[in-house]
Amino acid sequence: MRSVLGTCHHDCPDSCGWIVEIEDGVATRMRGNPDHPYSLGELCPKVNRFLDRVYSPDRILHPLIRTGPKGTASFRRATWDEALDLTASRLREIVQRSGGEAVLPWWDAGTQGLLQMSSLDRRLFAKLEASRLTGSLCGGTAAAGTAAAYGTAHAADPLEVRHAKLVLLWGTNTKLTNRHLWPFVEEARANGATVVVIDPIRTITAESADWFLQPLPGTDVALMLGMMHVLVRDGLVDTGYVEQHAAGFDELCERVAAWTPQRAADATGLEAEEVEDLARLYGTVQPAFIRTLIGAEHHENGAEFFRTLAALPVLVGAWRHRGGGLARSVSQWFDTVVDDSVFDAPSDTRSVNMTQLGQALTSLQPPIEALVVWNGNPAVTVPNVDLIRQGLLREDLFTMVSEQFMTDTAAYADVVFPAATQIEQVDVVPAWGHLYLGWNEPAIEPPGEAVPNTELWRRLAAALGFTDPELFEPDESLLRSALPGVDFEQLRSRGWIRLDMPTNLYAEGGFATPDGRAHLVFDGGPGFTPSSEALAAAGRFPLTLLTPKQHLRLLNTSYTHLPGHGAREGGPFVEMDPVDAAARGLTDGDRARVWNDRGSLTLTVKVSGRLRPGVVAVPFGWWYRDHGGEGVANTLTSDRLTDAGGGVAYSDTRVQVEPAG
Ligand SMILES: Nc1nc2c(c(=O)[nH]1)N[C@H]1C(S)=C(S)[C@@H](COP(=O)(O)OP(=O)(O)OC[C@H]3O[C@@H](n4cnc5c(=O)[nH]c(N)nc54)[C@H](O)[C@@H]3O)O[C@H]1N2
Ligand SMILES: Nc1nc2c(c(=O)[nH]1)N[C@H]1C(S)=C(S)[C@@H](COP(=O)(O)OP(=O)(O)OC[C@H]3O[C@@H](n4cnc5c(=O)[nH]c(N)nc54)[C@H](O)[C@@H]3O)O[C@H]1N2
Ligand code: SF4
Ligand SMILES: [Mo]
Numbered sequence: 001m002r003s004v005l006g007t008c009h010h011d012c013p014d015s016c017g018w019i020v021e022i023e024d025g026v027a028t029r030m031r032g033n034p035d036h037p038y039s040l041g042e043l044c045p046k047v048n049r050f051l052d053r054v055y056s057p058d059r060i061l062h063p064l065i066r067t068g069p070k071g072t073a074s075f076r077r078a079t080w081d082e083a084l085d086l087t088a089s090r091l092r093e094i095v096q097r098s099g100g101e102a103v104l105p106w107w108d109a110g111t112q113g114l115l116q117m118s119s120l121d122r123r124l125f126a127k128l129e130a131s132r133l134t135g136s137l138c139g140g141t142a143a144a145g146t147a148a149a150y151g152t153a154h155a156a157d158p159l160e161v162r163h164a165k166l167v168l169l170w171g172t173n174t175k176l177t178n179r180h181l182w183p184f185v186e187e188a189r190a191n192g193a194t195v196v197v198i199d200p201i202r203t204i205t206a207e208s209a210d211w212f213l214q215p216l217p218g219t220d221v222a223l224m225l226g227m228m229h230v231l232v233r234d235g236l237v238d239t240g241y242v243e244q245h246a247a248g249f250d251e252l253c254e255r256v257a258a259w260t261p262q263r264a265a266d267a268t269g270l271e272a273e274e275v276e277d278l279a280r281l282y283g284t285v286q287p288a289f290i291r292t293l294i295g296a297e298h299h300e301n302g303a304e305f306f307r308t309l310a311a312l313p314v315l316v317g318a319w320r321h322r323g324g325g326l327a328r329s330v331s332q333w334f335d336t337v338v339d340d341s342v343f344d345a346p347s348d349t350r351s352v353n354m355t356q357l358g359q360a361l362t363s364l365q366p367p368i369e370a371l372v373v374w375n376g377n378p379a380v381t382v383p384n385v386d387l388i389r390q391g392l393l394r395e396d397l398f399t400m401v402s403e404q405f406m407t408d409t410a411a412y413a414d415v416v417f418p419a420a421t422q423i424e425q426v427d428v429v430p431a432w433g434h435l436y437l438g439w440n441e442p443a444i445e446p447p448g449e450a451v452p453n454t455e456l457w458r459r460l461a462a463a464l465g466f467t468d469p470e471l472f473e474p475d476e477s478l479l480r481s482a483l484p485g486v487d488f489e490q491l492r493s494r495g496w497i498r499l500d501m502p503t504n505l506y507a508e509g510g511f512a513t514p515d516g517r518a519h520l521v522f523d524g525g526p527g528f529t530p531s532s533e534a535l536a537a538a539g540r541f542p543l544t545l546l547t548p549k550q551h552l553r554l555l556n557t558s559y560t561h562l563p564g565h566g567a568r569e570g571g572p573f574v575e576m577d578p579v580d581a582a583a584r585g586l587t588d589g590d591r592a593r594v595w596n597d598r599g600s601l602t603l604t605v606k607v608s609g610r611l612r613p614g615v616v617a618v619p620f621g622w623w624y625r626d627h628g629g630e631g632v633a634n635t636l637t638s639d640r641l642t643d644a645g646g647g648v649a650y651s652d653t654r655v656q657v658e659p660a661g
Contacts, residue, residue, distance in 0.1 A: 004441040005033060005495035008047055009116070009422040010555050011109035011138065013158075013293065013329070013433025014180045016043050017495050020423050020443035027051055027423055027444050033495060038159070038434040039180050045552045046559055053404070053562060054421050054447075060403055061448025064416040070393050073411035080449060080459070083415050088463035090398045090414070091128070094369045100129025101349050102369040106357065108137060108376030110558070111453075113427030113440060117375060119343040119478055120457040123470055126345035127461075131368070135353035135646030137381065139329055139432070141297035144645030145306025146328060149314075149519050151512030156289075156327040156505050157435055162187045163323025164289035166281060170198045170309065171220065171296030175205040177549055178293060178433055185291075188323070194285070196278070198223070199295070201548060201617060202610040213278065214612055215268035217544050217651055218299040221528040224308045226264025227279035228256040228526075231315055236283030238317025245509030246314050248521030255526055267528060269612060283316050287324035294329075295548070298651040301529040303644035308526050314518040319506040333501050334430035337437060342481045345470075355648035356639055358384050361391020374402040374419070374453055379409040380557045380623060383637035383650050386599050402456055405561065408624050408632070418450040425452035426475050428483065428491070435499040439491045454478070531652035533638050541596050541654035543580065543616050547633040550619035560623050572622045572633075574603040574657060579613040581605060584658055591660035594618060596653070599635035601627060602660045616657060 001023050008016045017036025021029040030050050034041035043050075053059075063083035068074025078086075094102050105125045111117055125132075143153035161167055162184045175182050189195055189210075197209035200217040215223055231237050232253050242249050261275040268275075282288055290313060296305045310326060318324035352360045352368075357378050361368055371392075379388055392399060392412035401413040410416050424446040429438040446452070451459070454475055461471040480488060491497050511518045520526070534544065549556070551569045559565035574594050576586070586592055588607040593600055594616070603618065611617060620633045637650045 004443045006423060006440040006443065007429040007438025007495070008043070009111035009113050009427065009429055009440065010047070010558070011112055012555065013178045013431070014039060015112070015429050015431035015433065015436070015438055016047070016180065017438055018043060022443050025444060027054060036436070036496060037498070038436055042180065044179060046555050046565070049564060050423070052564060053559070054423060056562060058405055058561065059447060060405060060416060060418040061450060062418055063449065066414045071389070071412045073406050075416065083417065084459055084463040087400050087415050087460065091370055091464065094398065095128060098366060098369055101131045102366065103128055103130035103372065104352055104360065104368045104370070105130055105133055105372045106354060106376065106378060107133070107374050108354070108378070108381070110375030111422060111427070113422070113429050114338060114340065114482055115427050115475055115478055116425055116453045119340070120454050120471065120473065122343045123345045124457050124461050126347040127466060127468065127471065129347065129349055131349055132347060132351045133354050134351040135355045137355055137648065138294055139297070139331070140645035141302040141642040141647030142294060142306050142328055142645070143332070145303035146310050148303065148307040148522055148644070149310035153328070153332045154505070154512070156325040157330060157501055157503070158291060158327040158433060159184055160323050160325070160503065161185055161289050161291060161327065164188045164287045165193050165323070166285040166288040167193050167195045168198060168282070168288070168290045169195065169205060169209070170290055170292045171305070172291060172293040173199070173203045173205050173295065173549070174291065175208060176203065176552065181433060194281070200546065200612065200615055213270060213274055215270055216612060217546060217615060218301060218531050219268040219528070220296060221301060221304050221308050221526070222259070222264045222267035223270065223275060224312060225256050225259035225526060225528060226261050226275040227282060227312065228252065228315060229259045229264070230261060230276055230279035231283045232256060234280070234283065236280070237315050238320070241317035241320060242315060245506070245511065245517055247515060247517040247519050252311070252520040252526065255521070282312065286318060287321035288313070288316065288318045289323055290326045292326070292328050297642065297647055298649060300531050300533070300640055300642060300649045300652050302642040302647055302649065304529060307522060311518070311520045311526065314520065319504070322504055325505060329432040330435060331430065331432040333435060333499050334437065337486055337499060338430055338482055339484055340482050343478070353641070353646055355382060355641065355646070357382050358387025358391055358639065361394065361397065362387055369396065370398040370400070372400045373409055377407040377409045377557045379412065380407070380632050380634060383634050383648055384598055384639040385632060385634045402453060404450070407557070417456055418448060420446040420450045420452045424450065426479070428479055435501055436496040437486070437491065437499065438496050441492070529643070531649070533640060533649070533652045533654055537596070537654035541656050543614060543655050543657060545594070545636055545653040545655045546615060546617040546651055547620040547637060547653070548617060549621065551621055554621040557621055557623060560621055560626065566626070572603055572618065572627055573606045575606045575608050575611060575617040576657065577611050577613045577615070578607050578609070580616065580657070581607045586657070586659060592657050593660045594636065594655050594657050596636055596655045599631050601631050601635060616655065
């Protein structure tokens with residue numbers, strides 16, 4: 001028996017360390033690495049059964065070439081040479097006829113590994129002069145909003161929460177999505193901290209809170225302005241800190257003067273007393289720690305949420321205290337050790353926002369003629385997916401997908417290449433929920449003819465007839481060049497290294513804005529911008545639809561199809577408040593149609609007390625087949641962009657619900 005150290009590659013803040021045990025070339029057991037300082041030997045209900053995924057009979061093990069209509073997953077097995085020749089000849093023909101910009105690479109964070117997420121592909125697609133992918137399904141809006149206040153998106157180490165006396169979990173479902181942070185929250189609570197959850201859904205995290213506030217979705221900025229009103233009115237501002245380290249305080253005071261607790265209550269659906277109480281708690285208890293992640297960014301005012309939120313710890317001087325401040329993604333801190341610009345190749349071709357893939361495939365001019373997808377399942381994960389499906393059905397579109405499984409996206413491909421999993425490929429994983437850079441040693445050979453993404457890019461470059469050496473750089477050389485200051489041998493032998501980061505980040509100010517101050521006022525803000533979809537749709541579509549991550553055993557759309565994962569999560573449903581259900585004559589277990597101008601889903605009704613009237617939820621993660629082929633949660637969602645950072649406003653979707661049939 002042999003064992004190797006690895007790191008979870010999933011798009012999850014926890015980036016856990018693991019140990020894979022191998023016998024005769026077969027991985028027989030996977031468990032958490034007890035020496036990993038953050039995940040401490042625990043994985044999660046998804047990855048505890050990762051070997052089911054690796055050895056699933058449904059793994060794609062060989063290249064596939066389409067034989068039937070697009071979208072029907074009709075393929076035949078092909079050799080690598082045949083599949084590469086076909087792909088290279090189609091790409092060459094398209095580039096010669098229409099130019100490189102007719103090619104669109106589309107990838108997401110199926111693996112967050114430095115190499116396998118995006119490295120050699122950048123050089124290859126720059127060489128082809130392909131369109132460039134911009135925008136973000138996850139994190140771009142939060143980063144842009146934070147940077148508007150602080151100059152950069154850098155915020156606190158989430159583990160500092162353990163030193164707090166007040167913890168606000170604001171727009172994050174820690175116990176589900178960031179589960180290894182929860183023990184640190186509990187540690188703070190054991191030392192006397194109060195834990196407050198602010199979320200439009202009474203999540204499993206909300207159930208564990210000392211106090212739960214439930215604003216209407218997308219209205220938190222009004223709550224923050226109401227809090228600021230009280231902080232200013234009651235003299236709870238840390239004027240010393242603000243004078244030294246903030247800009248725009250006088251203007252902020254003028255703007256929040258009108259935001260009485262009652263006005264904030266009217267906008268958020270909370271009680272004025274709740275606004276008062278939260279403000280007084282936040283203004284009087286230190287250290288006060290705010291933890292947020294991605295949930296609140298998926299609104300048209302998503303960046304406004306983050307820049308307004310960032311002002312709160314400045315106003316009360318929370319940054320002065322260890323265990324105070326604001327924590328979000330820490331990915332920016334990895335720039336201190338990771339230089340992934342070594343993968344870049346200059347390119348000034350047109351850019352296409354990844355979140356508007358449907359529009360790109362159906363109306364962009366000059367058109368996209370070739371789509372190359374890896375590390376993602378956009379036919380399920382991107383909003384307004386019916387438009388994407390229309391695009392993927394185009395006979396004049398050549399689609400190539402690299403996948404481990406026959407996803408709803410791969411089903412539309414002309415050519416599918418078999419992809420390796422994390423235990424079959426070398427990589428280094430930068431985290432976004434903690435400060436440990438993780439090593440991933442390959443444990444087994446990829447089954448069948450699967451290859452890591454980097455190997456696919458090398459093979460494709462060769463098939464295209466390119467000979468430039470930088471297109472063929474081996475994995476280890478790529479890794480070493482992207483980690484210039486890292487003790488590689490230590491990283492490899494221990495499985496992780498810790499980044500250096502100051503504990504009291506902004507205790508002495510030092511914000512990255514030109515004047516070194518945190519900015520409290522921006523163009524037109526602080527202010528509260530309600531969703532335009534809500535205003536436009538108010539009459540016909542009276543309900544706000546949330547499509548949250550809600551499953552212990554699913555990671556976005558990964559694992560949904562695996563027995564023991566999807567099946568144990570039940571199936572899709574629409575969750576409603578008793579008031580909304582009764583108004584429509586619906587009771588628990590009924591079938592209902594959930595619809596808007598983008599599409600319609602027929603779902604089982606689950607009546608619960610977890611939502612406010614006016615808000616319904618269809619958990620995200622299910623595939624077409626789970627919805628009887630009708631669509632997926634993202635059939636309904638809005639593809640309007642957020643206010644900054646190239647993100648998308650999934651959570652501003654409006655729908656109507658009525659009895660089915
Ligand atoms: N088990 C599991 N874990 C996961 C994932 C998974 O699919 N399954 N996905 C991973 C990924 S990709 C990510 S990005 C992270 C995300 O981690 P989180 O950001 O913690 O998760 P989300 O569920 O996207 O959103 C968190 C909460 O935000 C709330 N929310 C939505 N709109 C608003 C709003 O306007 N105001 C407030 N206050 N709250 C709002 C939602 O109701 C939800 O409960 O989780 C990761 N972890
Ligand atoms: N309605 C709604 N939509 C959402 C969200 C939501 O909360 N609600 N959340 C959004 C968020 S935060 C995110 S991050 C996105 C996530 O969206 P995606 O990143 O598309 O997430 P997954 O569905 O997990 O798909 C990842 C795919 O990558 C593949 N993969 C994994 N490793 C490798 C590899 O090494 N090589 C190759 N070639 N493939 C690999 C997996 O097999 C899997 O099919 O979804 C977004 N969409
Ligand atoms: S999915 Fe998240 S919690 Fe699960 S093992 Fe991976 S990093 Fe850890
Ligand atoms: Mo995400």
